[in-house]
Amino acid sequence: MIKYDPKLYKIIKREEKRQKEGLELIASENYVSEAVLEAMGTVLTNKYSEGYPGRRYYGGNEIIDQAESLAIERAKKLFGAEHVNVQPLSGSPANLAVYMALLKPGDKVLGFSLDQGGHLSHGHPLNFSGLLYTIIPYFADKKTEVIDMDEVERIALKEKPKMILAGFSAYSRSLDWKRFKKIAEKIGAVTFADIAHIAGLIAGKQLESPIPYFDVVSTTTHKTLRGPRGAMIMCKEEFAKAIDRAVFPGVQGGPHDHINAAKAVAFGEALKPSFVKYSAQVIKNAKALAEAMQEKGYRVISGGTDNHLMLVDVFGSKQITGKEAEHALEIVGISINKNMVPFDPRKPMDPSGIRLGTPALTTRGMKEKHMKIVVSLLDKALMERNNPKMVKKIARDVRDFSVKFPVPGIK
Numbered sequence: 085m086i087k088y089d090p091k092l093y094k095i096i097k098r099e100e101k102r103q104k105e106g107l108e109l110i111a112s113e114n115y116v117s118e119a120v121l122e123a124m125g126t127v128l129t130n131k132y133s134e135g136y137p138g139r140r141y142y143g144g145n146e147i148i149d150q151a152e153s154l155a156i157e158r159a160k161k162l163f164g165a166e167h168v169n170v171q172p173l174s175g176s177p178a179n180l181a182v183y184m185a186l187l188k189p190g191d192k193v194l195g196f197s198l199d200q201g202g203h204l205s206h207g208h209p210l211n212f213s214g215l216l217y218t219i220i221p222y223f224a225d226k227k228t229e230v231i232d233m234d235e236v237e238r239i240a241l242k243e244k245p246k247m248i249l250a251g252f253s254a255y256s257r258s259l260d261w262k263r264f265k266k267i268a269e270k271i272g273a274v275t276f277a278d279i280a281h282i283a284g285l286i287a288g289k290q291l292e293s294p295i296p297y298f299d300v301v302s303t304t305t306h307k308t309l310r311g312p313r314g315a316m317i318m319c320k321e322e323f324a325k326a327i328d329r330a331v332f333p334g335v336q337g338g339p340h341d342h343i344n345a346a347k348a349v350a351f352g353e354a355l356k357p358s359f360v361k362y363s364a365q366v367i368k369n370a371k372a373l374a375e376a377m378q379e380k381g382y383r384v385i386s387g388g389t390d391n392h393l394m395l396v397d398v399f400g401s402k403q404i405t406g407k408e409a410e411h412a413l414e415i416v417g418i419s420i421n422k423n424m425v426p427f428d429p430r431k432p433m434d435p436s437g438i439r440l441g442t443p444a445l446t447t448r449g450m451k452e453k454h455m456k457i458v459v460s461l462l463d464k465a466l467m468e469r470n471n472p473k474m475v476k477k478i479a480r481d482v483r484d485f486s487v488k489f490p491v492p493g494i495k
């Protein structure tokens with residue numbers, strides 16, 4: 085037991101307390117079930133199993149094969165995918181494998197601009213994607229703050245990228261998968277969707293899936309999908325070999341078998357009707373949260389949300405920078421992250437915005453009416469940030485409110 089390491093035990097207990105007594109509004113975070121936690125803490129971590137079920141480079145893998153095959157089979161059922169690779173260790177390695185499988189260094193990739201909601205692995209200049217490939221960005225419309233698909237088409241026809249990438253880390257509107265596919269067909273580009281943020285909402289039948297249209301789809305498994313920290317790649321059969329080869333031996337060595345087993349557990353949970361209810365509630369809560377923020381005078385980017393997250397222009401609305409807001413909320417126990425807003429005049433380390441999301445609070449059983457209370461606490465924490473007495477009181481209120489909602493796996 086971890087109790088035999090008292091130093092680490094105390095650290096873990098403190099983190100449990102933080103999670104239980106705080107409000108988790110980071111859009112990419114969630115709480116896994118006890119079953120997922122349990123699978124991660126098993127002897128499956130002891131095994132080496134380079135290769136794939138039935139063709140490994142080490143002996144003794146017949147049982148690991150069964151666990152990995154179960155994860156694959158459940159993921160296929162959950163997403164209706166032709167081929168699934170569950171071995172990617174996390175989102176960026178998964179995306180690296182996709183680039184490796186589909187492109188040659190230097191090839192052009194059309195992706196959503198990073199300062200508007202794209203991900204590091206969609207072309208950041210210091211990331212492998214920006215270093216190895218020629219990234220052509222597309223943007224949101226300045227007025228509506230929504231991606232303008234006519235503009236995407238115009239850029240695609242002009243630049244003729246080899247790959248069109250659709251996906252985001254900070255965008256609150258649905259993507260038009262069919263239109264992306266149509267544009268790609270016009271120029272013979274491959275299509276790659278990164279659904280890391282919304283995979284759970286797709287599995288829970290609340291958002292349209294790109295899988296019927298796109299060649300390759302990657303996702304992390306720990307955000308709305310509520311599985312262990314990791315990733316997977318789904319693709320059409322014709323890309324299966326290239327994807328598998330790119331994951332191993334292209335990018336990775338031995339898979340994390342305990343994590344892959346936990347993925348199987350999470351996919352099993354997501355196949356249950358209760359996950360459909362959960363996903364619907366995540367979106368209802370996000371809409372309620374956005375409305376409550378607007379009622380308090382905060383500008384929500386694009387005027388609302390279709391998914392689990394939103395960007396709020398705290399600088400434009402209240403002259404508080406994203407960094408200040410993140411800090412003021414952290415000290416009362418509300419976790420959020422500072423974030424650029426589209427066409428942000430400020431810098432990434434102290435941008436104009438914050439990003440809020442509801443997957444974690446929804447897992448704790450919160451509903452729309454609770455979102456109003458969350459916003460009232462959040463707003464008070466920002467408005468009273470320079471009043472130490474009030475800050476203490478708000479921190480107590482956050483704690484008293486949070487502990488009413490259990491966190492799976494924490495007593």
Ligand code: DSN
Nearest residue numbers: 112175203253254280
């Ligand atoms: N770091 C994740 C997020 O917060 O959106 C993306 O990988």
